[in-house]
Amino acid sequence: MKINRRSFIGSAAAGVGVMSAPMVMGAAHGTPNVVVIGGGAGGATAARYIARDGGDQVNVTLIEPTRTYYTCFFSNLYIGGFRTMESLGHSYGTLASEYGINVVHDWAVGVDRDAKTVALAGGGSVPYDKLILSPGIDFVDGAVPGWDVSAQNAMPHAYKAGSQTELLKAQVMSMREGGTYCMVAPPNPYRCPPGPYERVSMVAHQLKQTNPTAKILIVDPKEGFSKQGLFEQGWERHYSGMIERIGPDFGGANVEVDPAAMTVTIDGVVENVDVCNVIPAQRAGKIAHDAGVTDGNWAPVEAFALTSKMDPAIHVLGDSAAQGDMPKSGFSANSQAKVCANAVVGELTGSRVFPARFSNTCWSLIDTEDGVKVGAAYEPTEEKIASTGGFVSQTDETAEVRAQTYQESLGWYDAIVSDMFG
Ligand SMILES: Cc1cc2nc3c(=O)[nH]c(=O)nc-3n(C[C@H](O)[C@H](O)[C@H](O)COP(=O)(O)OP(=O)(O)OC[C@H]3O[C@@H](n4cnc5c(N)ncnc54)[C@H](O)[C@@H]3O)c2cc1C
Numbered sequence: 001m002k003i004n005r006r007s008f009i010g011s012a013a014a015g016v017g018v019m020s021a022p023m024v025m026g027a028a029h030g031t032p033n034v035v036v037i038g039g040g041a042g043g044a045t046a047a048r049y050i051a052r053d054g055g056d057q058v059n060v061t062l063i064e065p066t067r068t069y070y071t072c073f074f075s076n077l078y079i080g081g082f083r084t085m086e087s088l089g090h091s092y093g094t095l096a097s098e099y100g101i102n103v104v105h106d107w108a109v110g111v112d113r114d115a116k117t118v119a120l121a122g123g124g125s126v127p128y129d130k131l132i133l134s135p136g137i138d139f140v141d142g143a144v145p146g147w148d149v150s151a152q153n154a155m156p157h158a159y160k161a162g163s164q165t166e167l168l169k170a171q172v173m174s175m176r177e178g179g180t181y182c183m184v185a186p187p188n189p190y191r192c193p194p195g196p197y198e199r200v201s202m203v204a205h206q207l208k209q210t211n212p213t214a215k216i217l218i219v220d221p222k223e224g225f226s227k228q229g230l231f232e233q234g235w236e237r238h239y240s241g242m243i244e245r246i247g248p249d250f251g252g253a254n255v256e257v258d259p260a261a262m263t264v265t266i267d268g269v270v271e272n273v274d275v276c277n278v279i280p281a282q283r284a285g286k287i288a289h290d291a292g293v294t295d296g297n298w299a300p301v302e303a304f305a306l307t308s309k310m311d312p313a314i315h316v317l318g319d320s321a322a323q324g325d326m327p328k329s330g331f332s333a334n335s336q337a338k339v340c341a342n343a344v345v346g347e348l349t350g351s352r353v354f355p356a357r358f359s360n361t362c363w364s365l366i367d368t369e370d371g372v373k374v375g376a377a378y379e380p381t382e383e384k385i386a387s388t389g390g391f392v393s394q395t396d397e398t399a400e401v402r403a404q405t406y407q408e409s410l411g412w413y414d415a416i417v418s419d420m421f422g
Contacts, residue, residue: 031059032348035118035128037108037287039064039092041073042134042318042333044420049341051099057349061102061126063118067091069421070161072192073330074413077365079158079169080202088161094422108135111291113311130344133299134317134333135285136160137191140297143281144184145256154259155276158199159191171275172203178213179274182264184255185220186279189298191319191328193226194374196279198364201231204239205367217273218245219266221253226327227364227374233395234366284320298322303380304356305343306336315340324384325376331360334416336385356380363409369399371406 034054036047039062047062054060068089077083095101104126110119117125139157141148147155158168172181181203185196200216207214216239225231235243246252251267257278258264264271283289283297293299293308299316300309301323308314317340318333326332339356346353361375376390393405 031057032129033059033061033127034130034132034344034348035126036060036062036132036134037064037118038134038136038285038318039066039069039095039103040134040136040318040333041071041330041416041420042337043132044069044092044095045334045337046132046134046315046317046341046344047101048095048099048420048422049338050345051095051101053341053345053351054349058345059102060100061104061128062092062095063104063106063108063120063126064092065105065107065121066162067105070165071330071413071417072159072161072195073416075158075161075165076195076199076202078165079172079199080205080365082202082365082368085166090417090421092421098422108287109290111287111314113292113313116313129313130348131291131314132317132340132344133285133288133291133293133314133320134337135287135320137282137284137319137328138286140281140283143186144278147184147257147259147278147280151257151259151278154262155257155278157279158277159195159279159282168275168277169206172206173210175207175211175214175274177211178215179211180215180217180271181207181275181277182217182219182271182273184257184264184276184278184280185218185222185225185252187221187253187281189328190279190282192362193327193329194231194362194364197225197227197231198366199277200243201234201239201364201366204235204242207242208239214242216243217264217271218243219252219255219264220245220247221255223248226362227372227392229395230372230393231364231366234370234372238367238370282319284316288316288320294320295322303383303385304339306340307343315344324378324381325387326358326360326378326385327362329360329362330416331362331412332358334419335359358385361412363405363412365406365409369403369406371402371404371409373405373409 051060092103096103107121156168158164293310319328335358358378363373372393374392
């Protein structure tokens with residue numbers, strides 16, 4: 001990192017935590033402006049809590065291009081036939097009407113950190129005293145040879161929910177009898193560690209009913225994956241003989257695709273496939289790179305308030321942040337957003353700042369009523385957000401426990417979307 005005044009202040013801020021509220025920013029020029037880029041799990045939550053707790057002492061602007069946010073969480077359940085797409089869509093109406101948030105439906109295309117303004121694609125710029133970035137992920141160019149976003153109609157990623165998810169499901173449903181669905185799984189770290197494997201479970205659930213001789217092939221660059229024992233046991237129990245995984249020992253890290261020919265080449269061996277779900281390597285959303293607050297991949301932040309290590313006026317939440325031990329999940333982003341919101345409101349208004357505590361649980365559905373989970377609690381340290389202990393479902397659990405875990409996940413979904421959107 002280049003040492004300049006800004007990065008020096010950033011590193012100093014990283015050490016002190018946010019227990020006290022030392023100054024009221026923006027007081028010199030009236031009500032301070034908080035601008036949030038990205039209205040997803042991190043950004044919508046942060047905007048709502050800052051508007052709610054800051055009241056008329058803070059102006060909040062939320063910049064988000066889409067009018068309906070489709071949650072990635074539970075999008076695999078849509079593929080499995082357990083949810084409708086409508087049930088995953090949420091609007092920003094309540095954030096605007098009940099919380100007084102200035103919701104701007106546009107892309108942020110630049111951040112001027114000296115002038116403290118955000119440029120919009122539609123023209124104009126928005127000034128900020130505090131900027132919160134939660135733009136999610138983008139894909140690493142060239143991560144899977146043969147694939148780029150121009151190939152996403154032939155070989156969907158479905159790793160940003162909405163039309164991509166609908167396309168992938170349509171392809172699965174119209175696959176020829178006995179055909180092959182191939183998933184090219186991503187390397188670590190990526191959004192939702194169990195997500196690809198829950199997806200395979202949900203695709204298998206569909207195919208078992210509509211196309212039982214079909215095959216699922218996972219090409220995976222990783223040695224192991226989240227909840228592996230639970231998934232593999234579930235696949236054997238519910239979808240025996242249907243799913244094959246090729247790990248790095250057998251060429252899972254040496255893959256290229258040809259979207260025009262619908263082939264996947266694994267360690268030099270060409271396979272014809274019918275559906276190919278390419279989930280490439282990931283990095284922080286583009287605007288975080290444009291703002292100059294990433295290390296080239298992710299945005300390093302301190303652990304007490306998710307403050308950028310490169311600029312104390314900027315916080316980075318959710319998938320884009322390099323924060324330590326928390327997985328990149330909606331639950332994590334929501335948890336980080338509440339800690340950040342409390343610190344930001346404290347700094348801007350002098351209100352009380354509580355000690356930071358974080359938590360996460362990732363639920364996955366393997367088959368009807370067969371839900372599993374993994375989770376942990378976290379605390380900030382000088383170095384990172386650190387795990388203080390976790391839990392995971394067991395392979396010998398009863399069907400009742402699994403059904404209960406699935407019911408818990410339904411309750412969690414309702415709670416998080418109401419925490420995000422009011
Ligand atoms: C298949 C799948 C299943 C998942 N299941 C779960 C689960 O069960 N539980 C769980 O906790 N998590 C789950 N996740 C992960 C979860 O969806 C993400 O970790 C979470 O959404 C991250 O929140 P975020 O705020 O960082 O990004 P997002 O929620 O993606 O929000 C980013 C927002 O920023 C906007 N944006 C991007 N760039 C700009 C810009 N330049 N200007 C303005 N706006 C911009 C985007 O439009 C988007 O709305 C799953 C993910 C996938 C793909």
